[in-house]
Amino acid sequence: MDSRSIIKEDMVKKCLKSDKGDCAVLQSFQVKDFLKKGDNYANLVTSVLVNYKMGGQDVEQSYVVKIRFLDDLPDLKESNFFQYIVPDLNQELKDIGYSTLNIPKIPLITNNDGQLIIFLEDLRQRGFKHVDRKKGLDKDHSLLLIRALAKIHAASVLLQQKINSKEKLSLLSINHSDERAPKFIPYHPIFTGLVGTVSIIAKQMGGYDSVAKYLKSLQPHIIDFFRKCFFSTEEKFAVITHGDCWSNNVMFRYDENGCPQEVMLFDFDIVMVSSVALDLNHIFFTSLSDELRRNKPDTFLRSYFDAFREVLSTTQTEMPFTFEDLKMEFKNLNRYGFLLGLIMISPMMREGGDPFQFNRINEDNVEEILKENEEDLLKLSTNEAVSARFAEIFDMMLASGLVS
Template sequence: MSQVPVATTTEMTESLSDSYSLITKELISKCLVSHKGETVEIISWDVRNFVRPGDNYACTVTSIFVKFRDTKSGRDDEVSYVLKINPRRASKGFNDIIEDQLEKEGRFYLEISPGLNKTMHDIGLPDVQVPKTHFVHLEVGKEVLFMEDLRQRDFLMSDRKKGLDKPHCLLVVKELARLHAASFLLKKKSEGDLLTLYPFMVDGIFGVITKTYKPFTGSLEGMVAGAAQVARNVGGYDGVVRYIETKLQPQYMDIVIQKMELKPPFVVYNAGDCWTNNILFRYGDDGSPVEALLLDLQLARICSPAADLNFFFYSSLDGDMRQENLGEFLSTYYSTFQKVLQAASQDMPFSFDEFEKEYHDFKVFGFFVGFFLLPAALGEGHVQYFLLEEDTKAAWERVTKNNAEGIVRLSRENPTAAARLISIFDEMTASGFTIQ
């Protein structure tokens, strides 16, 4: 399997006014040669934006259409790519996070994805469903990832404002299980632990925040505070309010990082940011979903499979879908993981009962995800995740306050948002996450 080439030097102009100026003929040419061969040359290219408001929160995402000529055959042709680009915003702290994320995602495609897919091929199974990547440029501050245009394979994004239904959920659960199982087999084949093989995969977004960008926690804290206020306004959730305000709100980062500690045998590659906007689906002739593909692996990390599952279930499902089908979702995940290992003549590293317990042990992480991704899924400008200005204490205090108010306002304006929050409060009560 050919390796994706990495650009190590560039001759880009020194004056870069915005992220689109990072799309240069030089990089496009390198991508084109990597994808189509040494005999091609660019005729022309243009940028075509296709991202809708709310589809993307961190990086700049766009597409380019490239007309090219094969000098050997004399034939002209066209190809399109989706680009993920450093947004080059004013906030240095934000840029530190983005640079870390883009490096991680680029290296996932360069170093990990080929190994995962070879592992699957060796046992007669199809690739793990992530985008093909044709060129990765990782110069700090000027990162650009050139990926396949999945629209050409009829993949579509689901409506983020609608909770996924059961057929969509089952496809995602199966694909997460295949990703996790492939990483387990890769570790076995390499005769080493995953962190030794790929140490850059240890820190997820929360680890990076605590190391480089602590003010960002104010954005998340505001959303957790807003969830507590919603519970207070609804009434009947006094114990939940006390738990959120005395445990989750002041300690959520410590809780999350503690949950991400590696505890064998629950050590696999996680997609890390598995919610509706980061999943594409392909549909059959009858309109039913037949395939799921995982996008945006910038938050990928090594940790428990329960992290990915809780992230997905609490970010992308309405409460009744999660509660009524959880048993089937978990059993489907386990059986899919098991089938991959059986194809490799390997035993499961954990029993179903152990796996189910691990999932429930991670539910506090799921609750937190449900709070902070709610406005991304269902809102329109109700909260601010990142500063688009210079970092100041006053600016972050304003964001914290506004985000708390934004969650409350969203719950009043959107019945689906209110219902999702109430379903989490009910699960917190049933699972003992209360203080009386």
């Protein structure tokens, strides 16, 4: 469906009023697509260029608009997070003298004929840019991201201490891979197919027969695998997690020398209460540069731990876990990181297009799409850089003892 037929004038007026106040008078607006093919996989995303008058002056403002089609309850999680939980998290941070969460402003969230429409601040107007996801994040970028993520996690610990927090956090309890979420079922064969294809790649590369065998045995149980990773969380590690924290879902602002100064996180479609190590494994195995990922994760984890502790220390709140606890939890969820790292090689390394084809899949074309995905990934795996990435994670799986 064309975004121009979905975004209405009354929505733009409400967004403008929420963002700029009653004195802002809409003059005109234009829907402008800006994403390259393959930049977003599960939503319709566009932008709206708004012209308005304010105090007798003509002003131009841009908003990013994200559109989800409401087939089931899981699609409400991101809007629940923005509307009911983010304000409380920000208040927790303000109360201790911290800056608010590193997420864009959300002037308007509205439902329209089965569509959830979210108007977001256009970060490009403040100089934020995407990174090259093929290169991965270097030390400076990753440190900013880790600290921003630790702030979300730690603020959620403070929020969970409040009497009424459980009711609000229950708004995040329906997860995409939960059996209560039928919306996830169409995605199931895609992930199953991807794991099967990666097992073929491991077999073809040679020297990874045990990895291929492990992935093949995991293939029929992939959704149960995700459920266990998401929901089998010790209380001391339980925080509000992003759920899909990789380099495509963050933007950075730079100084005049090109050094990153600030990071923003977005796309909270899979936000949930789960283990801190879920997000950490996601970042580590999908988004760090080769150099950082090949080092032991201790430095990466120490930066996160110190940032998390810094937030809690301002309220004399005791750390729920030690650094050694964190290292062990991270290692225990490496199985999740390995699998995500393998599945995400396709969107990370290809030039464009939708490697998952979430928006196309239906009961009638499942087999066709799975075949297309398999052929595309097998072809991509012949690229030297892609092959090296697969080999690196296969080697890590063997070294970890997960695969004998």
